[in-house]
Amino acid sequence: LLLLTLSSGAMGAFGFLIVFCLIFDSRSLACGPGRGFGDRRRPRKLAPMSYKQFIPNVAEKTLGASGKSEGKITRDSERFKDLVPNYNPDIVFKDEEKTNADRLMTQRCKDKLNSLAISVMNQWPGVQLRVTEGWDEDGHHLEESLHYEGRAVDITTSDRDKSKYGMLSRLAVEAGFDWVYFESKAHVHCSVKAENSVAAKSGGCFPGQSQAILEDGRRKYIRDLKAGDKVLAADEAGQAVFSDFLLFMDYDTKTQRQFTVIETAEPCRKLRLTPAHLIFIHNSASEVIVTFASKVRPGNKVLVSEDTPGLLSTATVERVYTEEHYSSFAPVTTHGTIVVDQVLASCYAVVEDHKWAHRAFAPVRFGHRFTSTFLPEKRQNLTCQRDGIHWYAKMLFHISCWVMDAQSFHPLGISNLN
The missing domain is CATH 2.170.16.10 (Hedgehog/Intein (Hint) domain)
Structure with missing residues (x-):
C-alpha cells in the first residue's frame, strides 16, 4: 500500500x-573491476610530473589528447560567442593586456580550470591557482596554438613557487585536462578538446x-x-x-x-x-x-x-x-x-x-x-x-x-x- x-x-x-x-x-x-574494489578507497598519493613531461604521452593536437586545431577565434568570429568568461574568485588572472582576454575560454576549459582551482587550495592552503595566459587575440603563439581558440591556459601558483609546478601539473591531470605539459620552469601548459569533438566521440x-x-x-x-x-x-x-x-x-x-x-x-x-x-x-x-x-x-x-x-x-x-x-x-x-x-x-x-x-x-x-x-x-x-x-x-x-x-x-x- x-x-x-x-x-x-x-x-x-x-x-x-x-x-x-x-x-x-x-x-x-x-565482481567489480580493479584491485580491492570492495574496500573503501584509500587516498591515492600523487607523484609530481617531471620537467618537460606531458600527459598523455602523445602530441597535443592528436586524437588521444586535445585534438586538432579548429582555427583562430577573433572577436569578430561567429565562434567568439562560444567563449565564456571565468570570474572565479579563487583564480588569479595575470591579464597583462588589461582586456580580460585571459578570462575567456571554452566551457570545457573553464570547468577543468575551476576544478583545478579547488585542488590547488586543498593541496596548499593559502595558495591560489594563477593563469598567466588564456585566450590569445594578439598572435603571440604559434600558428595553430589552442590559445587562439580558448582551449589552452598557462598556469602557475599565486606564490610563484617553482618547486610546486611539478605537483601543479599532476593536479591538472587529475582535474581532467585533456593534455598537460610541464613546459617550462615558469609555467605549466594545459589544454582541452574542442566542445564538438567531445560530443562527437x-x-x-x-x-x-x-x-x-x-x-x-x-x-x-x-x-x-x-x-x-x-x-x-x-x-x-x-x-x-x-x-x-x-x-x-x-x-x-x-x-x-x-x-x-x-x-x-x-x-x-x-x-x-x-x-x-x-x-x-x-x-x-x-x-x-x-x-x-x-x-x-x-x-x-x-x-x-x-x-x-x-x-x-x-x-x-x-x-x-x-x-x-x-x-x-x-x-x-x-x-x-x-x-x-x-x-x-x-x-x-x-x-x-x-x-x-x-x-x-x-x-x-x-x-x-x-x-x-x-x-x-x-x-x-x-x-x-x-x-x-x-x-x-x-x-x-x-x-x-x-x-x-x-x-x-x-x-x-x-x-x-x-
Missing part, C-alpha cells in the same frame, strides 16, 4: 536508496537508423522503440530471449557522433556503436567476454542472430572502421542486452563490466515490474524522454566516481558527463 501511494519523486528517491545499497553492498562489489549509443528485432519478427528502428516492445536479446547463458524495452539511457536526435563499425563476412553483419559501448566477443578459450567497441579487432568473434529468429551463433570480425552519423540512442532492456542490426551487444557503456552495470540498473527493472503490475497506464511515460542522458544514468556515473578508479572508465565515454 505504501508503494502505491509513492509519487514519482518518491519513487526516484526510493530507487536511489536501492542503488546506493546495491553499489556499496560488498557482495555486489565482489562520447557516450555509449547506436545510431537511430539501427534496427532491433521484435518478438513477431518485424524490424524496428532503435529510435522508435516504445514501452511494451519486446526485442531480441540474450540471457546470462547466452541464449536468445525476447526482452522488455525499458527506457533510453541516452537520447540524442541532433549531435553528429563518431561510431565504430564492426563488420563480419559470414554471415554478413554490420554493427555501428560508439567506441565506449560494450560488446560481447568470444576469446581464444571460447569464453564470452565483454569489451569496449573500440577494442574490437579483425579476427575477434562476435555473436550474431541467424536468419531464423531466436538463434545466435558466432561470426568472425572482418573489418573495423569508423563512420559518422547524426542522432544516437542507448536502449536498456530487462536483460541488459540487445541484438542490434543482428549483432548482440550490451545495453551498457563507459565501464568495462557488464555484470556490474546490470546490477546497478536493478532499481529500473524493479520500477518497470511495479508499474507493469500496478500502474500499467503509466508505462508509456517511462520512455517519454527529452534529448540528453537519463538522470538515473548520470547519477550512477557520479556515484561510481566515488568508488572506482578513473582507469575503470572509457575516456570517451565520460567526456560528456564531466
Whole structure:
C-alpha cells in the first residue's frame, strides 16, 4: 500500500536508496573491476610530473589528447560567442593586456580550470591557482596554438613557487585536462578538446537508423522503440530471449557522433556503436567476454542472430572502421542486452563490466515490474524522454566516481558527463 501511494519523486528517491545499497553492498562489489574494489578507497598519493613531461604521452593536437586545431577565434568570429568568461574568485588572472582576454575560454576549459582551482587550495592552503595566459587575440603563439581558440591556459601558483609546478601539473591531470605539459620552469601548459569533438566521440549509443528485432519478427528502428516492445536479446547463458524495452539511457536526435563499425563476412553483419559501448566477443578459450567497441579487432568473434529468429551463433570480425552519423540512442532492456542490426551487444557503456552495470540498473527493472503490475497506464511515460542522458544514468556515473578508479572508465565515454 505504501508503494502505491509513492509519487514519482518518491519513487526516484526510493530507487536511489536501492542503488546506493546495491553499489556499496560488498557482495555486489565482489565482481567489480580493479584491485580491492570492495574496500573503501584509500587516498591515492600523487607523484609530481617531471620537467618537460606531458600527459598523455602523445602530441597535443592528436586524437588521444586535445585534438586538432579548429582555427583562430577573433572577436569578430561567429565562434567568439562560444567563449565564456571565468570570474572565479579563487583564480588569479595575470591579464597583462588589461582586456580580460585571459578570462575567456571554452566551457570545457573553464570547468577543468575551476576544478583545478579547488585542488590547488586543498593541496596548499593559502595558495591560489594563477593563469598567466588564456585566450590569445594578439598572435603571440604559434600558428595553430589552442590559445587562439580558448582551449589552452598557462598556469602557475599565486606564490610563484617553482618547486610546486611539478605537483601543479599532476593536479591538472587529475582535474581532467585533456593534455598537460610541464613546459617550462615558469609555467605549466594545459589544454582541452574542442566542445564538438567531445560530443562527437562520447557516450555509449547506436545510431537511430539501427534496427532491433521484435518478438513477431518485424524490424524496428532503435529510435522508435516504445514501452511494451519486446526485442531480441540474450540471457546470462547466452541464449536468445525476447526482452522488455525499458527506457533510453541516452537520447540524442541532433549531435553528429563518431561510431565504430564492426563488420563480419559470414554471415554478413554490420554493427555501428560508439567506441565506449560494450560488446560481447568470444576469446581464444571460447569464453564470452565483454569489451569496449573500440577494442574490437579483425579476427575477434562476435555473436550474431541467424536468419531464423531466436538463434545466435558466432561470426568472425572482418573489418573495423569508423563512420559518422547524426542522432544516437542507448536502449536498456530487462536483460541488459540487445541484438542490434543482428549483432548482440550490451545495453551498457563507459565501464568495462557488464555484470556490474546490470546490477546497478536493478532499481529500473524493479520500477518497470511495479508499474507493469500496478500502474500499467503509466508505462508509456517511462520512455517519454527529452534529448540528453537519463538522470538515473548520470547519477550512477557520479556515484561510481566515488568508488572506482578513473582507469575503470572509457575516456570517451565520460567526456560528456564531466
